[in-house]
Amino acid sequence: MIKIFISLVIIAFITLALSSCKQSISESETTQFTSKVFIADTTGITAKINGDSLAIGVKHALVELTSVSYGVQYQGKTNSGGWWEKNDVIADYYNCFAQKHYPKDTVEKYLGISQEITLVGSLSAITLTDKTDSVKVILTPVISSDLLISEIYYNGSSPPPPYYFHDQFTEIYNNSLEVKYLDNYAIGDLSYGYRDDPEFLHCLHLYKFPGTGTDCPIYPGEMIIVAQDAINHQEYNANSLDLSDADFEYYNPLSSDVPNPNVPNMIQIYHKYGHDFLYSVMNDAIVLFELLPQDTVWSYDSFDQILVPINRAVDGVEYKEELTEYEYKRLPDILDAGITGGMPMYKGKSVARKTLKEVNGQVILMDNNNSSIDFQVLDHPTPNSLDIN
């Protein structure tokens, strides 16, 4: 009897152990997969150029997949049918960017318009696993702004002394071939949580350039600096900048902010809080607006943030310390489908727009409305100059 009992217990144990522990392992087994991306142009531009009104696939388009969690990048070009396939892709959330550039002579030949056309499209934080069949990106023509934010220095200077952030600035660049006037332009920063509002951008601060129409010209290929405080900051922090030659500075008349009499002040339209128009040293979204004559009466949301119609925005840049936090973005994709920055605060670094090309000696900056692609991090700010790469 006892022998039977003991035998049964031993057999039960060994069966349990073998069934649970002896699982197979295969050297070739993997979760990596082949990703398929289809790039489509539904505007008809590609169809006309290709001479096939039914074909929406864009051939030889640049495709870039960037893993949100791990930073892995895959790049390639589509085939003649508009497909791009990449093997050995790791599963993650991806930002997908696609671009197709048609030069001026091609556009003129097939569309009869004397201009170049760039089509771009992007998808943010899409899930790609071995269960994803394919991804479709639809391209639309880039509506390039003539005036762009070319550099933002928000990061703050490294100590000593600690917490020095008064040297922040924004650089605006004329990316067109014509003279532009800043008189009706304004700069604002956005609050978090209103990305899905289709009508308005919810701003914490809004400061307008001075002038009545043609007082603040900015010539092709030129740039202007808007400083938080237009002074020589190196007197207070040796690692900082001399911004005493800035073109404009923010001035908050409702605080003890001291203006530099030699530098024109930006005109305060709205200032929710703070001693000055301070950019966050970690996460913020800066927007350049072109205001219309009727923009004299403003409305506000329930948290006392000024509402600026989204169609007034001409350029926007979002930066974060943490580049993976797409779920906390402030700007809609139409203005900025990406995030730039990704650096700890108080490192004395800036974010600056990359160069696309040169036309007759003038630098044209990249403007895909995607700061992940258009911007780079500079170890040292370069106010009033471009980092030609």
Add this chain to the structure above:
Amino acid sequence: MPQYMDSLNYQFNFYDLHDNPASLFEDESKKSIWMGAVSNHLSGDYHLPFDPQEINSYNYFARTIYPLSENDIFKGTFTYRHQNDKQVLWMHQNRRLEENPYLLADSTSGDFVLNGILWSAEWAHRYKNRILFGLGVIYNVDQRLKQVFPKPLNKHRDMIFKSGLQFSLDKWKIGLSYHYIDEQEKVEIRKYNLEQNLTPTLFKFRFSDLPVILRGRTSEERVTTYQAHAIGFELSKKITFFNLITHMRYISAKSNTMDGGTRAQNEGSYDKNEFLGALKISYNLIKTKYFISYNYYNRFLSAYHPDFGFTTIKHPRYEHHFIAGMQNRLSSDLHIYADFLFSIYNEQKKDLFINNYWLNSYKMYGLRVGGSYFWTRFWETDLWLNYAIFDYSEKERSNNQYTPFFKYLFSDPFSYYTEKNRDLLGGFKVVYHYLPLLEIELATYIKKEIPGQYLLSNSKRLTLNFSLILKVFIF
């Protein structure tokens, strides 16, 4: 040390061999109080990438065996632990680093200081001489703080509940045990503990490469839980000169890692199944005892992706251990011991996410010799020496590298596991006996782990252990 020297009261019982609390009666039944201090010092370059370069630990403990009645016995322990871990690279966690792929780290190397207490209580009851049952609990709490920025605080809370049953039928003894293990490790980095103008760079390791790198997170909280159920079966029989004992244990464990405190976010989980089985036979003559033993261990670990749920890591391992030993009483004062050891190890690891694989298969040959001598009826000295060599029959690994982190997460650990060449250990113990009432034991041993000549030449790992124990037996 040779197995017969493992414990002065070494016996073939389920308590010593399988931690079955019901068998406490058979291990120790005298009323006693022990107090002591044990220090352990590890140093040297031969270690896993995230292990400390140097460890200094100090344990102060008290232990009592207290018969409550003729049929009830109690055992209790209390330990205070203080540990300095020097030059720990990046890693915040310090539990189950070998098996848990979900680890939190920062970009600095620094020292940790740990303080903790552990207590345990066990109770066994005898029912009609044939049936014993027992219950036990072990509770550990400790805190470990990194001394440099960003000063992560690492807190542990561990509990083990033990229950067991032993009964006798004819000349057979049969034991059944169930253990529940519950561990919790919490890591906290708080903004207000930091230097306000600095932001740490945090790494979240999940695979053999490609950590998630966080450059803007000033506060982070990670909770890793580990729960295991262990069921055991033991059997022994005594036949004239022979003692036979066999035991088996099956463990099913699950670990889960969550980040973010109130905004909890799953980081990943893993399952582990373990089986161990053993058979020991001893042959006892008047002056000489012989024994042979065989142990088998099998483990399968699989980890899962936090967001997509698929298996990311498979990690099987098995081991066979054979020991043949003897003890000989050359005279009434002199005993000598010797064990011969032979082990086979096989370990594979497959990272399905990064697509990396390793295989490590090796054999270990060992010899342990020792002896004890009573100089007078008061003074006893023990001396032992161990020597082991490792023979790697198969070792291979892939090299699918995305970033330099691959070196720390995959290639260096592989080198560590496949480069051990020799282990040397020597120990010495002096015991003062005063009647059967008091023992004072002073012991030390030194262990040297030496890697092979290829990747890690000129490095080693040295362990120095000292202990002083006062044992009072009360009649």
